[in-house]
Amino acid sequence: MNAGSPTPAVPTLTAVDAPRSSSLKRRFSWNGAYEKCIRIVLLCCALVSVITTAAIVFVLLYESVLWFPGHTPFFGKVSLIEFLTASQWTPQFAGNQHFGIMPLICGTLLTTVTAGAIGLPMGLASAIYLSEYASPQARSVLKPSLELLAGIPTVVYGYIGLFFLTPMLIKPVLSGVFGLSVDGFNALSGGIVVGMMIMPMVASLSEDVLRAVPSSLREAGYALGATKYDVSAKIIVPSALSGIIASFLLALSRAIGETMAVAIACGARPQLTLNPLRQIQTMTSFIVNIMQGDTPVGSIEYQSLYAVALVLFLITLTMNYVSQWILRRYREAYQ
Amino acid sequence: MSTEQHHSPTPDSDRPPSVGQASQNEQRFPQPEVTPMPNAVSGSTGSLETRRSAGPSLPPPTLGAAANATPDAKRTTKIQTQDMGFFYGTHQALQKITLNIPERSVTALIGPSGCGKSTYLRSLNRMNDIIEGTRITGTVLLDGEDIYARDVDVVELRKRVGMVFQKSTPFPKSIFDNIAFGPRIAGVSSMATLTPLVERCLKQAALWNEVKDRLKDSALALSGGQQQRLCIARALATNPDVLLMDEPASALDPGSTARIEDLIDDLRKNYTIVIVTHNMQQAARVSELTAFFCMGRLVEVGRTKQLFTNPKEKETEDYITGRFG
Incomplete structure (x- = not known):
């Protein structure tokens, strides 16, 4: 090239003719x-x-619910009123069948509330520790161990509840010390292990939202003479509150849907009780149990399974939707 | 940390009354003798004699050999840094900074980006402590006390040395709760104390008239300039002696900037203000003393007028005339 030429010729760019197709119309190509x-x-x-x-x-x-010719759905055989108000759930007792979902909802409520009472505060506390207090070294140990906790199969948790928590902790303390009667299967043990299960989920989701709070807010807090606790509890957590609530709801909907752990640890007797030391049955463990039996397809007890599953589906769907909605609002607030 | 200074978190008994700040506990909240600006007498003999009586005659602000840069010999030194060095890990961000900042005045720190002026500012209330792996050498004295001494309560220090940041940082709370945050974490909870305190701070920050009817509204709903004045009011609520401002107006429009500058002009009567700014006109407008930093060194310090019209150092001249930076 004539690099030394005093007048670089601009038109040289067009001097090389690129190959051109004659038409602009699209043609078939393998690409x-x-x-x-x-x-x-x-x-x-x-x-x-x-x-x-x-x-x-x-x-x-x-x-x-869907009627078709030759097909009667569950709610065609059992009225919605009975389903929602009756206090007994005995679909497998031939001749004495009752379809009141309240005992199952009660069981689910018991385990979920217990799990929430344990998993949510502990998860949030770990999240605050990880995001505000922990040194990089502490984080590098804690984070993977939390993830490990989340990776343990739920059936293992169930057996921990049944063979460790109930006989070695709950019974000696509550029954031995306080004299309460404790069933071998009980809602408390299931609730505790589910709480342990959702804790890493809360910790990791909440930690994300806590770390997303702009560090300028932290500095502003420290500059006003705030201690680490002041900054965490009075600035960071309130700023991330909607994200934390969303993580709580997601964790609770996981607790509601949890199956194996509660099926093993809580037992299989639907009872309308709020005593966590009784044997109960949750909606999910009912679904598991009925699959193990010899329930004929198309029978009313077979269909009751779908009715329960529908209720479960609606509950978790609502909770997920609400938490998504809260998270979306949160994101808008901080961009 | 060469100077051993006695420090006690509650200095009532053992701090000599002449070193400013007679009694924190009595005077921090509320502060009845601080009347809003207009009547305050400017300069060193103000209406706050009870709060800051004339201290022991400290040496005038000096910079190494370039001595005698003091604008007012009678004014006492509020902050004194001697041979200060600062390290981020192994990187030395500041070296041998010796600078005296007189009380109740505005000192501007100017210099090109990355010259260490913000680092210097943040070391005056130990905000750099938050960053891992930082280290400081030399001494920083506030009212003659070494703020990096081992027994210094950082929380107490930051209450006396307030800070306003470049980006306004309103907490996601109501306007009232934002201002009341500092007093509340210091243990003030009675509304009878907080309400007049919040009003006084908002008036000092020239924000009261705009927000007095909506103190319960979220602070995030305020405009950028209002948010910045809110942050200044919030910093004033802990009743500091010193206000550090890190480019407080750089993200604001000219109108809001002018209001912040007016505010600084009012506040200088009662507070010692140190301001970092990239805007040299702003430094010239608001400050009495200007310090020029470059590459981690303090190149020159002097009265603002003198420094801008007749700088002693070639580097300063090059910078303020726009030849570099």
Whole structure:
């Protein structure tokens, strides 16, 4: 090239003619086809979740509320009023069947409240420690161990509740010291292990929102003579409150849906009680139990399973939706 | 930390009354003798003699050999740094800073980005302690006390040395609760004390008229300039002696900037103000003393007028005439 020439010729750019097609019309090319295939494959994968959800919702509705010729749904055989108000749940007692979901909801409530009372405060406390207090070294030990806790199979938790918590902690303390009667299966043990299970979830979600609080707020707090506790409790946590509440709701909906641990630790006798030391049955453990028996497909007890699953689905769906909504609002507030 | 200074968190008995701040516990809240600005007498002989009586005659502000940069020989030194060095890990951000800041005046710190002026400012109330791996050498004296001495209560220090940041940082609380935050964490809870205190601080920060009818509203709803004045009011609520301002107006429009500058002009009568600014016109407008930092060194300090019109150092001249930086 004539780099030394005093007048660099600008038009040289157009001097090299790029190959041009004669028409602007789109023509077939393998590249284009390949691009389209990729797009379709990716779309199909994304659609799987939509189709699955739709199918599940359809099955739940089909067995519980949808009438078709030759098919009577659960609520065609049992009235909604009885379902929601009756105090007994005995679908498998032939001749003495009662379909009142209250005992199951009660059981779920017991384990969920116990789990929440244990898992939420502990999870939030760990989140505050991790985000505000912990040195990098402490974090590097604590974070992975929390994740490990979250990775333990739930069936293991169930057996810990049944074979460790109940006989070695709950019975000696509550029964031995306080003289209360404790069932071998009880809601308390299940609630405690589910609480341990949701704790890492709360910790990790809450820690994310706590760390998202701008550090300028921390500095402003310290500059006013605040201690670390003042800054954490009075500035950071209130600033991240909506995110924390959202993480609480997600964790609670996980606790409601938790199955194996409560099926093992809490037992399988639906009782309308608020005493956590009794054997109970949650909605989820009922669903598991009925699958183990020889329930004929299409029978009313088989269909009751879908009615319970529908209620469960509605509860967790609502909670997830509410927490998503809260999280969205939170994000808008801080951008 | 060469100077051994006695420090006690409750200095009533053992601090000599001449070193400013007679009794924190009695005077911190409320503070009846601080009347709003207009009547306060300017300069060193103000209406706050009870609070800050003439201290022992400290040496005038000096910079190494370039001595005699004091604007007012009678004015006592509030903050004194001697041979101060500062390290982020192994990186030395400040070296051999010797600077005396007189009380009840505005001192501007100017210099190119990364020259260490913010680091210097943040070391005056130990905000750098929050950052891991920082280290300071030399001494920083506030009213003659070494603030880096081992027995210094950092929380107490930061109540006496308030700070306003570049970005306004209202807490997601009501306007009232924002101002009351400092007093509340210091243990003041009675509304009979807090209500007049909040009003006084908002008036001092020239924000009262705009917000008096909506003290319960969220502070986040205020405009940028209002938020910054709110932060100044919040800093005043802990009743500090010193206000550190880190580019307080750099994110604001000209109108809000002018209001902040007016505010600084009012506050100088009662507070010692140290302001970092990138805006040299602003430094010239608001400050009595200007210190020029460059590459972690204090190049020159002097009366603002003298420094801007007749700088002693070539580097200063180059910077203020816009030849670099």
